[in-house]
Amino acid sequence: MPTPFSWLASKFSTSLKTVQIASLISLLLAILVVVGGSVVRVTGSGLGCTEWPYCTPETLAPTAQMGIHGIIEFSNRLVTVLLCLGVGWLIVAARLYKKHGQELTRLGWLQFWIVVLNAVVGGITVWVKLNPFVVAAHFIAASLLLTAATITWHKALQIDQPPVIGTTQKQKSLGTAILFVTALLLVIGTAATGTGPHAGDSAEVPRMPFDWATVTVIHGSLAAASLGLTIWLLLDCRRTEHRALGLKALLLVAAILAQGAVGLYQSLDGLPEVVVILHLLGAAIVWIGAIRVFLTSRIPAAVRAADPAVPTN
Numbered sequence: 001m002p003t004p005f006s007w008l009a010s011k012f013s014t015s016l017k018t019v020q021i022a023s024l025i026s027l028l029l030a031i032l033v034v035v036g037g038s039v040v041r042v043t044g045s046g047l048g049c050t051e052w053p054y055c056t057p058e059t060l061a062p063t064a065q066m067g068i069h070g071i072i073e074f075s076n077r078l079v080t081v082l083l084c085l086g087v088g089w090l091i092v093a094a095r096l097y098k099k100h101g102q103e104l105t106r107l108g109w110l111q112f113w114i115v116v117l118n119a120v121v122g123g124i125t126v127w128v129k130l131n132p133f134v135v136a137a138h139f140i141a142a143s144l145l146l147t148a149a150t151i152t153w154h155k156a157l158q159i160d161q162p163p164v165i166g167t168t169q170k171q172k173s174l175g176t177a178i179l180f181v182t183a184l185l186l187v188i189g190t191a192a193t194g195t196g197p198h199a200g201d202s203a204e205v206p207r208m209p210f211d212w213a214t215v216t217v218i219h220g221s222l223a224a225a226s227l228g229l230t231i232w233l234l235l236d237c238r239r240t241e242h243r244a245l246g247l248k249a250l251l252l253v254a255a256i257l258a259q260g261a262v263g264l265y266q267s268l269d270g271l272p273e274v275v276v277i278l279h280l281l282g283a284a285i286v287w288i289g290a291i292r293v294f295l296t297s298r299i300p301a302a303v304r305a306a307d308p309a310v311p312t313n
Helices: 004-011 016-042 064-095 101-127 132-158 169-195 212-240 243-268 273-297
Strands: none
Touching: 016 064, 016 101, 016 132, 016 273, 064 101, 101 132, 132 169, 132 273, 169 212, 169 243, 169 273, 212 243, 212 273, 243 273
């Protein structure tokens, strides 16, 4: 039975560049979700809207009496609308791309359902009055969206690229280890947030029953492990002249170093709000970098480039 998408596909088609731009925009919007959530948290606006999906029991939007906190929280909810539009465009663009649209379309729909999940978890966060474990789950859901968006963008960039040199088993193992350790880094980061200040609101909200200093040390140790593994991979890529993977490893090293500097500064300076926001942005960038390193490290060893100097994404 014909569907609206099949009818559109029979009449129109999209270019590879359109699909790549759509996938990049969905990724940027996913990053905006993380940044928007950090702004809500550090400004104490987590309960700026007292209900969900309405802002109050009577109104969808905040009232004048709710002040700036209601505006911030409601504005963050509107980011979900932009995200749905961006993901919708990605789904349509991928579906109308004749050559390789099937897999990208599935990834687009995956992003849509993660957006729905993230919105529901966000609503539960309000209902339970910013329980720190639910706040952490909200960030994890946003990280899942980042994961799906990054995979989509990465795969869109790889379409019609020339063959590149394959990775070794050692590089595959390092790529997997980097992804695993960085995932742990994100999870422990939510515990560091949940035990310390700015864990969802500046008011008296519950905290996780952990020692903040201990959790922070574990968080920093995982960051150091991720950095060490990535440097190891970078050096190995230079030995094997794997330029595509080496470049992504180099960018990830730079991101982890910058993120580490921001994290150290915020811990020593009492967690200033702007720096906390930068740290959440850095977390998103590091996670995107780790995913791209992992995906690039999965290139089969049998694939070889005629010219290793051929530039790749």
